Amino acid sequence: MKGIGRRDFLKSAIGAAAALKAVSPRRSVSASDKVILGIMGVGGRGTQLAGWFAQMPDVEVAYLCDVNERRFGRAVERVETAQGREPKPVKDFRRILDDKQVDALVNATPDHWHALGSIMACQAGKDVYVEKPLSHDIWEGKKMIEAARKYKRVVQVGTQTHSSLYVQKGIDYINSGSLGEVHLARVHNMMEKPSRKKGPEEPVPAGFDWDMWCGPAPLLPYSPGQWWMDLWDFSTGTIANECIHQIDLARMLLSLGCPTSVYQAGGVHFFHDGREIPDTSIATFEYGDLTLMLEAAIWTPYIKKIPYSIRDSDRFPNWPFTGTRVEIFGSEGMMNLGRQGGGWQAYDKNGELVHSEPGRQGDPRHLRNFIDCIRSRNKPAADVEEGHKSTMFCHLANISYRVGRRKLRFSPESHMFIDDEEANRYLKREYRHPWVVPDKV
Amino acid sequence: MSKILLVACWLTSLLFDLSLAQWLGISGVEASLEVTEFGGPRVVIKYDLDEEDLSPESPAYVFVRCSKDSGQHWSLIPSKYLGGNGRGIVESAGGRQIFWWGTVETSFASLERIVFQVRGIRMVRIPGGEFTMKSTPGGGYDGERIGQTVSSLPLFYLAKYETTVAMYADYLNEVGGDGTGWNSRMSDTLRCGIFQENSPPDCRYMVVPGRGKYPVTYVSWYDAAAFLDWCGLSLPTEAQWEKAFRGGKFLDSDSLKQQPNPLPERNYPWGDEEPGEGGIFRCNGRGEKDGYANTAPVGSFPQYSSPYRAGDMAGNIAEWTVDWYTTTYHAGLDGFRMVRGGSWRSFPSGLDAISGATSLPLGESGIMGFRGVLEF
Numbered sequence: 001m002k003g004i005g006r007r008d009f010l011k012s013a014i015g016a017a018a019a020l021k022a023v024s025p026r027r028s029v030s031a032s033d034k035v036i037l038g039i040m041g042v043g044g045r046g047t048q049l050a051g052w053f054a055q056m057p058d059v060e061v062a063y064l065c066d067v068n069e070r071r072f073g074r075a076v077e078r079v080e081t082a083q084g085r086e087p088k089p090v091k092d093f094r095r096i097l098d099d100k101q102v103d104a105l106v107n108a109t110p111d112h113w114h115a116l117g118s119i120m121a122c123q124a125g126k127d128v129y130v131e132k133p134l135s136h137d138i139w140e141g142k143k144m145i146e147a148a149r150k151y152k153r154v155v156q157v158g159t160q161t162h163s164s165l166y167v168q169k170g171i172d173y174i175n176s177g178s179l180g181e182v183h184l185a186r187v188h189n190m191m192e193k194p195s196r197k198k199g200p201e202e203p204v205p206a207g208f209d210w211d212m213w214c215g216p217a218p219l220l221p222y223s224p225g226q227w228w229m230d231l232w233d234f235s236t237g238t239i240a241n242e243c244i245h246q247i248d249l250a251r252m253l254l255s256l257g258c259p260t261s262v263y264q265a266g267g268v269h270f271f272h273d274g275r276e277i278p279d280t281s282i283a284t285f286e287y288g289d290l291t292l293m294l295e296a297a298i299w300t301p302y303i304k305k306i307p308y309s310i311r312d313s314d315r316f317p318n319w320p321f322t323g324t325r326v327e328i329f330g331s332e333g334m335m336n337l338g339r340q341g342g343g344w345q346a347y348d349k350n351g352e353l354v355h356s357e358p359g360r361q362g363d364p365r366h367l368r369n370f371i372d373c374i375r376s377r378n379k380p381a382a383d384v385e386e387g388h389k390s391t392m393f394c395h396l397a398n399i400s401y402r403v404g405r406r407k408l409r410f411s412p413e414s415h416m417f418i419d420d421e422e423a424n425r426y427l428k429r430e431y432r433h434p435w436v437v438p439d440k441v
Numbered sequence: 442m443s444k445i446l447l448v449a450c451w452l453t454s455l456l457f458d459l460s461l462a463q464w465l466g467i468s469g470v471e472a473s474l475e476v477t478e479f480g481g482p483r484v485v486i487k488y489d490l491d492e493e494d495l496s497p498e499s500p501a502y503v504f505v506r507c508s509k510d511s512g513q514h515w516s517l518i519p520s521k522y523l524g525g526n527g528r529g530i531v532e533s534a535g536g537r538q539i540f541w542w543g544t545v546e547t548s549f550a551s552l553e554r555i556v557f558q559v560r561g562i563r564m565v566r567i568p569g570g571e572f573t574m575k576s577t578p579g580g581g582y583d584g585e586r587i588g589q590t591v592s593s594l595p596l597f598y599l600a601k602y603e604t605t606v607a608m609y610a611d612y613l614n615e616v617g618g619d620g621t622g623w624n625s626r627m628s629d630t631l632r633c634g635i636f637q638e639n640s641p642p643d644c645r646y647m648v649v650p651g652r653g654k655y656p657v658t659y660v661s662w663y664d665a666a667a668f669l670d671w672c673g674l675s676l677p678t679e680a681q682w683e684k685a686f687r688g689g690k691f692l693d694s695d696s697l698k699q700q701p702n703p704l705p706e707r708n709y710p711w712g713d714e715e716p717g718e719g720g721i722f723r724c725n726g727r728g729e730k731d732g733y734a735n736t737a738p739v740g741s742f743p744q745y746s747s748p749y750r751a752g753d754m755a756g757n758i759a760e761w762t763v764d765w766y767t768t769t770y771h772a773g774l775d776g777f778r779m780v781r782g783g784s785w786r787s788f789p790s791g792l793d794a795i796s797g798a799t800s801l802p803l804g805e806s807g808i809m810g811f812r813g814v815l816e817f
Contacts, residue, residue, distance in 0.1 A: 044799075069788040069790055069791065070787070070788065070790050070791040070796050070798075072727075072786070072787070072788055072791070073727070073759070073783060073784050073786040073787040073788070073791050073798065073808060074786075074798050074800070074806075074808070076786050077784075077786055077806050077807060077808045078806070081806065081807065089788075205790065205793075205795065205796075206708075206789075206790045206793070207788055207789065207790025207791070208790070
C-alpha cells in the first residue's frame with residue numbers, strides 16, 4: 001500500500017476547519033442578509049473562531065477586539081483570507097456593542113471576562129457566543145442567564161461537542177436500556193500541561209492595555225506568560241477549562257441537572273510554580289442513586305487528548321490512555337465516549353465490544369447552530385442555562401477544595417450551599433471598579 | 442589521464458524573470474576536470490561574482506547544486522566537501538574558483554552529463570558575543586524557562602533579505618514538478634505572485650512580472666525549511682533572529698570590542714523611534730502611509746536596517762524561526778513554531794523586538810515568509 005506523505009496525512013487529519021465549509025449554506029448572500037459579528041479576544045481560540053465564522057458565506061466578521069494590539073496581525077489575516085474583507089481591529093469591546101449593525105458578540109476572552117462581556121452584550125441587544133467555562137463563579141453565571149432571558153438574547157456556550165451527532169446516538173443508546181441501570185459515571189481529564197511560573201514584574205509592553213485586560217480581576221503587576229490561568233482571581237483553572245467539555249457530555253448522556261453534594265480531593269501535587277489551583281482533582285458528585293466522578297491531573301504525559309488523526313475519522317482512540325473520555329457504567333454494560341470527535345464504544349457484561357459509533361468534531365455544527373438560532377430566535381444547542389449547569393460542577397468542586405477539601409451539600413433551588421457560610425462566600429467574587437457585574441442586569 | 446575538455450555548464454533557468462531578484466549576480470560559470478598530482482582528477486568550477494559592495498560584513502553565500510544526469514535530478518554539494526575561494530562565504534567580487542573531488546565518487550571519468558548550478562545569497566555577518574535578548578523565549582509562555590534566554594551567540598551569518606518570490610520560484614522549478622512546495626494562494630498577485638503551469642509531474646512555475654523582488658509568502662514552516670535545506674542553510678533560532686535585529690553589545694564581536702552598540706536594547710532595528718514617528722515611515726507595517734498596502738519589495742527601507750544591515754527585520758513579512766512555542770497540549774501534531782518580526786498587517790507594537798506570534802507549522806498565510814542562516 002502506498003504510504004501518504006506526512007504533510008498530506010497531517011492536512012487530512014485537521015478536518016474540523018475544512019469540514020466547516022460542508023455545512024455552510026451554498027448560496028450567495030446579500031450583504032443585508034449577513035449575520036454581523038464582533039470577536040472579543042483574538043488569542044488562539046478567538047482567532048480560530050473568527051476564521052471559522054468568517055468562512056460562512058452568510059456571516060461577516062466586522063470587528064476584532066483585543067486589548068493587546070500585537071494580536072491583530074495574524075487575526076486580521078485569518079479573517080480577511082476567509083471572507084475577503086478586512087475586519088476592523090479595536091481595543092475596546094464597547095465599540096462593537098455600540099455598532100447597531102452588529103448582531104452578535106463572540107466572547108473568547110479569559111474566564112474572568114466571560115460574564116461581564118456577555119452581560120453587557122445582552123444589554124446592548126447583541127446575541128452572544130461565549131467560550132467555556134461560562135463564568136468565573138456561580139453567581140455571575142446566574143446573572144448571565146438572567147441577562148439572556150431579560151433581553152431575549154441567543155446565548156450559546158462554547159461546549160461544541162454538545163453539537164456532535166454521535167453524542168445524541170450515545171444518549172439514545174443509554175436510554176434504550178442497553179447498558180442496564182446506570183449508577184456510576186467517570187469523567188476524565190488527564191493530560192500534560194506546562195509549568196507556568198510567574199516571573200518578575202516587567203514594564204507593560206507598548207500597545208497592551210493591561211489594566212483593561214485585568215478588568216474585573218485585581219490589577220496585578222505585569223509579567224509575560226499564562227501564569228494567571230492558575231490563579232483563582234482570573235481563572236477556574238486548567239482542569240476546569242478542559243473538563244467542562246467532558247462534564248457537559250456526561251450531563252447530556254445521563255440527563256443530569258445540578259448535583260446535591262460535592263467533595264474534591266487532590267491539590268497542587270506536581271507543579272511548584274506558585275499556582276493556586278490544583279493540578280490534581282478527584283471530585284465526587286452525588287445524584288441520589290447515581291455517582292459522578294471527576295478524575296483529573298495535568299502532569300500525566302502518557303495520557304493524551306484524542307489525536308487529530310482520529311477526531312474526524314472512523315477510528316477510535318486507545319481508551320485507557322485517552323485523557324478526555326467519559327465512562328458510563330451500567331448493570332449490563334459500559335460505554336467509553338470521547339470528546340472532540342472520539343466517538344463511543346459500548347461493551348457488554350462479558351467485556352465484549354458490542355457497538356461502535358465513530359465521531360466527528362462538533363465545531364462546525366455548533367457554530368452553524370448559533371448563526372441559525374440568531375435568525376430563528378430558537379434556543380441554541382448549548383444554551384446559557386445548560387452551560388451554567390455544566391460549569392457549576394467546576395465551581396462546586398473548586399469551592400470544596402478551597403474550604404479545605406470538605407464535602408459540601410448544595411441546593412439547586414437556592415443556588416447556595418446548605419449550612420455552610422464559608423463555602424457560600426465563594427459563590428461570588430469581588431469585582432474591581434468599574435468592571436462590576438451588576439445585581440440587576 | 443588527459444585533461445578533459447571544458448564541457449557545458451548550466452545556469453539556473455532565468456526565462457521567467459530575468460531580475461534574479463536577490464540571487465546574486467553570477468556569470469561565466471565554467472566547469473572542467475583537472476588532473477592533480479596525487480589526488481586524482483578534480484572538478485574546477487570557475488565563475489564571476491558580479492556583485493558590488495561585498496565585504497566581510499556583507500558577504501555572499503555561494504552554494505552549488507549538481508546534476509549527474511543532465512539536469513534531471515539535482516543535489517546540493519555541501520560546502521564542506523568543496524574547496525577554493527568561491528564556495529560558502531565569499532567576501533569580495535570577481536573571478537572565483539570552486540574545487541570538488543567528488544563525494545560518493547572518487548573521480549569522474551568525464552563531465553559529459555554533469556551540470557552545476559551556482560547561486561549566491563547576500564548575507565550579513567553577525568559576530569560572536571553577548572547581546573541582550575529582551576523577548577521571553579516561546580512567546581512568554583515558558584514558565585519553566587526551558588528555552589533559556591540566550592545571552593551570547595557564536596558567529597553566524599543571516600540572509601540580508603527575506604527570501605524572494607523569484608528565488609522560491611527558481612527552487613520550485615527544480616523540486617516542484619509534482620506540485621510540492623506550491624499552493625494556489627501563491628498565485629495571489631498582490632501578496633505573492635507565483636503561478637503554476639502544467640500538471641504533475643511536469644509542473645512549471647512562473648513569476649508574475651514585477652513580483653520577483655517581493656518576499657515569498659504562503660509558505661509553511663516545512664516549505665521554508667525545505668527551501669533552506671536546498672540551499673544549505675537553515676531557519677534562524679529566535680535568539681539569532683533577535684541578535685540580528687538589535688545587535689550585540691559590541692557590533693564587532695566580543696573579541697575586538699571596538700564598536701560598542703549605542704542602543705543594545707533598542708525596540709526596533711533602527712533605534713527606538715516609532716515606525717511612523719515624525720511622518721517618516723521606517724518599515725512596512727499596517728496601513729498604506731508607508732507606501733505599501735501589502736508586501737513591499739525586499740530592501741525597500743535601506744536606511745532603517747538593523748545594526749548589521751539586515752533589511753526588513755521589522756515588518757513586511759513575519760519570519761518563521763526554528764524554535765518551538767513551549768506547550769505540549771497539541772497531541773498528535775508538532776507544536777507551534779515562533780514567528781518573529783511582525784508584518785505589513787502589524788500595529789507598531791507588533792513590529793518591535795519582543796513581539797512574537799505562533800503558528801502551526803502547516804500554516805500558510807500572506808503575512809509569513811522567512812530568511813536563512815548559516816552556522817558553523
